[in-house]
Amino acid sequence: MGERTSYFPLGQSTLLPSEEVLELAKQRKSYVIGIPKESSRFENRVPLTPQGVELLVENGHSVIFQSGAGKGANYTDRDFAECGAQIVNTHQEVFQSNIVLKITALTEEEIDLLRADQIIISLLNLYKQKRESMQKMVQKRVSAIAFELIKDDNGCFPVIRSMSEIEGAAAINIASEYLSSSQNGKGVLLGGVTGISPTEVVILGAGTAGEFAARAALGLGASVKVFDNSYYNLRELERSLGQRIFTSVIHPPALAKALQRADAVLGSLRYLKSGDPYMVSEDLVKQMKPGSIIVDLSMDQGGSFETSMCTNFDHPVYIKHKVIHYCVPNVASRVPRTSSIALSNIFTPMLLKIGRYGDMPSMIKKDIGIANGLYLYKGILTNSYIGNHFNLPFKDIGLIMSAF
Numbered sequence: 001m002g003e004r005t006s007y008f009p010l011g012q013s014t015l016l017p018s019e020e021v022l023e024l025a026k027q028r029k030s031y032v033i034g035i036p037k038e039s040s041r042f043e044n045r046v047p048l049t050p051q052g053v054e055l056l057v058e059n060g061h062s063v064i065f066q067s068g069a070g071k072g073a074n075y076t077d078r079d080f081a082e083c084g085a086q087i088v089n090t091h092q093e094v095f096q097s098n099i100v101l102k103i104t105a106l107t108e109e110e111i112d113l114l115r116a117d118q119i120i121i122s123l124l125n126l127y128k129q130k131r132e133s134m135q136k137m138v139q140k141r142v143s144a145i146a147f148e149l150i151k152d153d154n155g156c157f158p159v160i161r162s163m164s165e166i167e168g169a170a171a172i173n174i175a176s177e178y179l180s181s182s183q184n185g186k187g188v189l190l191g192g193v194t195g196i197s198p199t200e201v202v203i204l205g206a207g208t209a210g211e212f213a214a215r216a217a218l219g220l221g222a223s224v225k226v227f228d229n230s231y232y233n234l235r236e237l238e239r240s241l242g243q244r245i246f247t248s249v250i251h252p253p254a255l256a257k258a259l260q261r262a263d264a265v266l267g268s269l270r271y272l273k274s275g276d277p278y279m280v281s282e283d284l285v286k287q288m289k290p291g292s293i294i295v296d297l298s299m300d301q302g303g304s305f306e307t308s309m310c311t312n313f314d315h316p317v318y319i320k321h322k323v324i325h326y327c328v329p330n331v332a333s334r335v336p337r338t339s340s341i342a343l344s345n346i347f348t349p350m351l352l353k354i355g356r357y358g359d360m361p362s363m364i365k366k367d368i369g370i371a372n373g374l375y376l377y378k379g380i381l382t383n384s385y386i387g388n389h390f391n392l393p394f395k396d397i398g399l400i401m402s403a404f
Contacts, residue, residue, distance in 0.1 A: 029358045030060040031119075033351060034097030035085075037069040039107055042312050042328075044072025044336035045343060047101045050083040052344035057084030059352055066094045073336040099354070101347060105129060106137070116141040117378065119360070121347070123148060124375065124386075125300070131390040134381070138392070141379030143360055150350070150373035161208050162342040167331040168212030168268065171295045172220070174331070175201070175264035178293050178317060178324050185324065186291030188263055192221030199223065202262040204279060204304055205269030206233035206247070209297055211240055213266050218245070225258050228269060250279070260287050267304030268297045282306040282321075290322035299329035364401055371397065 033056060035048055046069055048056075053063045065085040067077050077087045088094060095113035105125045106114075111133060114120070120137075124146035137144060152158045176190035177183055179199075192198030201217045203210045206228035214237065217224045225246040228234050234247040248254050259265060259280065265288070269279065285294070285307045298304045307320050311327045313334070318325050332339040350370060357363035360378075364371045375383035380395050387394030 028060075028356055030062070031098040031351070031355055032062045032064060032096075033099045033101060034064045034094035035066065035069050036091050036094040036100065036102055036110070037066040038072075038102065038104055039110075040104055042314075042333065043104050043330065044333045045103050045339045046070045046073050046075060046336075047103055047340070047343050047347050049341055049344040050075060050079045050085075052348035053080055053085045054083040055348050056351060059355065061351070061355060062086065064088055064094055064097055066091065070340075072333075073340040075340075099351070101351070103343075106133070108133065108136075111136050111140065114140040114142050118142045119354070120144040120376075121147055126386060126389060127301075131392070134386070134390055134392060137376060138379050138381060142376060143374065143378055144376035145370065145373040146375055147347075147373060149375070151369040153369065158346050159343065162346065163332045163339065164208035164268075165212045166335060166339055166342065167297050168209035168214075168266075169216045170331050170335055171209070171213050171266050171268075171297060172201070172216035172264075174295050174326055174334075175266070175293050176220070178326065179263060179291075185293070188291075190217070190220055190222060190264060192223070199263045200225070200258075200261050202227070202258045202265045204228075204250075204265070204267045205298075206230070206237040207268060209268040210266070211237055213268070214241060214245065217264075218243075222264075225262075227255055227258070255280075256284055256287065259284055260289070262288065263292050265292070265294045266297065267294065267308075269304060278302070278304060278306045278308070280305045285323055286321045288321070288323050291324070293324040293326065295326045295331075297331060299327050303327065361401055364397060 056063055063085040065080045065087050067087050067089050070080060081087050092113060099119045099121065102122045105123050106120065120142055147159045148157065150157065150159060179185040179188045179190055181187040188199060190199045199222045201222045201224050203213050203224065203226045206226050210226060214224050214226060226234065226237060227248050227250050229250050231249055238244060238247060267279065285305060294305055296303050296305055296308045299308065299310050307325060308327045310329060311317065313328060316326055316328050353367060354363055357366055364374065374397065375381065375386050377397060377400060380400065381387050381392055382395060382397040384394055
C-alpha cells in the first residue's frame with residue numbers, strides 16, 4: 001500500500017480540461033466512516049479490511065472502528081489502528097459518523113442512534129424488515145443505501161454476485177465435510193477416484209451460486225447435474241463452465257430420479273413457479289439415499305425444500321428422513337476472512353467515489369449504480385417497491401433531484 005492512491009485511473013486526470021479537474025477537486029469531500037461491531041454473533045464478516053481502511057485514510061477520509069468489529073474475520077484492533085483507523089469502544093461513538101457501513105440490517109437500537117443527514121450503507125433484508133422500523137428511519141431523516149441493490153457498470157449486483165460465488169464454493173466444502181465419517185456421515189469422499197463411481201451432486205439453480213458450486217464439484221471429480229427453470233440460465237452456465245454437463249429444466253420425474261441417486265443436493269433456487277412455497281417436497285426428500293446431504297442456500301427466502309428449517313453455526317445440521325440438512329442462512333460468514341476481503345474490494349472504491357462526488361445529489365445524478373441501492377433520501381422513501389410493500393408514501397428520486 002505504498003504510494004497514495006489517486007482519485008482518477010492512471011492518466012484520466014491529464015485528459016480532462018483543467019476547469020473540469022478544478023471543479024471535481026472542489027466537489028471532493030472528506031467523510032467520517034463508522035464501522036460498528038455486528039450485534040449478531042453469527043455474523044463474522046466485516047465490511048472493510050485494514051487495506052481498505054488504509055486506502056480511505058490516504059484519500060483524506062477518517063475511519064472509526066468499534067473495538068472487536070473485525071475479530072470474527074481474524075482481524076485485530078491493532079491491524080486497523082496501524083492502517084489509520086480510530087478504535088472506539090461503543091456503538092454510540094461509531095454512530096456519530098457521517099457514513100455508517102455495516103453488514104446486517106439495522107437493529108431497533110441502532111436506528112435509535114441515527115441522526116439527520118447521515119448516510120447508512122447496510123443490508124436491507126426487506127422481508128425481515130418491520131414497517132415500524134422503516135417509519136422510524138424516515139423520521140430520522142437519514143439517507144440509506146441497500147448494498148444488495150447496488151449495481152456495477154455492467155448492470156450486475158456486485159455484492160450479491162460476490163457472496164453467491166463464495167457460498168456456492170463453500171456449499172461443496174460443507175457437503176464434503178458432512179459426508180465424511182468425521183462428522184458421522186456415511187464416509188463418502190465427495191469426488192471421484194480410479195475404480196470407484198464418482199459422487200453424484202445435484203444443484204438446483206444455475207445462477208452464480210450454482211455455477212461456483214458446479215465448478216467446485218467438477219474440480220473434485222464429482223458427477224454434477226444442474227436443474228433450473230430457465231433454459232437461458234442453463235445455457236449460460238455451460239458456457240461459463242466451458243464444458244457439457246447434465247442440465248435440465250425442472251421436470252418433476254427427471255428431478256425425482258436425480259434426487260434418488262444423489263449423495264449431495266445444493267438448493268440455490270426457491271421457486272419452481274410463481275406461488276409455490278418450495279421446490280422439493282417432503283415426499284421427494286424421503287426418497288433420497290440415507291446419509292445424503294442437503295445444503296439449502298435459499299434460507300433467507302424460506303428454503304428450497306419442504307423439510308428445511310433455519311439453523312445457525314452453533315447447530316448447523318439436523319437429520320430428517322435419514323437425510324442430513326444444512327440450513328444456515330449466511331453461509332458466506334462461514335469463511336469470513338475471504339468474504340470480508342471480497343466486500344472490502346467493493347465498498348472501498350464505492351466510498352472513494354462518494355467522497356469524490358462531494359454530496360448526495362451529485363452522487364445520485366452521476367452514479368446510477370449506487371443510486372439504484374438508495375431507498376431513503378434525507379427521510380424521503382424513494383423506492384416504489386418498498387413503499388408498496390409497507391404501504392408507505394414514496395417519491396420518485398428523479399423528481400427530487402430535478403430541484404438541484
